[in-house]
Amino acid sequence: MSYRTAASVLIGTGTLALSVTLIPAASASAPAPHQRAALATTTLYYDDSQAAEFKSAVVAGANSWNANVTNVRLVEATAGQRANIKIIAFDGWPQSTLGPVRPGGSAGTVWFGREAVDEGYNTIRIAAHELGHSLGLPDNKPGPCSSLMSGSTGGVSCTNATPNASERAAVERNYASSAAERLASGLVVDAP
């Protein structure tokens, strides 16, 4: 993005223009945390129209991420809307393309495998785990039930669908870069 383009983008919005005026006053210090969070959020749309009987589990798994991280938000796509993540029910073991999925990049896919459900694994934990892959987290196997990314090694009786502190931090880092880019644009505009 050129300086001129960045300037025209920022001047167009009152909120961002305000943050620009705050930057010289704050000088070397970073913008306040709540400003960072407001600028940082990346929205990813997921298509659960092919998730069959797992649709509600997918929504619950996505909401678990939404309740635990701030830099990225998972929103159910409306009919016909371009989705960043597709959820497809099938008869094998669950699997997912490894992200982090980006709004402008290729779509990720989660295959919601019935084989794990038939073995007794919790469907919401499966959904949150597979969406964790979409958000760029690798498996953490073997691992305890307290780890979302321990997957099946957490045990069949494990119903934990909440990412632990390190998993939350890793996702926040994965989606902090777009915030950094946007903040960098703001700082460029502020230069004389």
Ligand SMILES: [Zn+2]
């Ligand atoms: Zn996995």
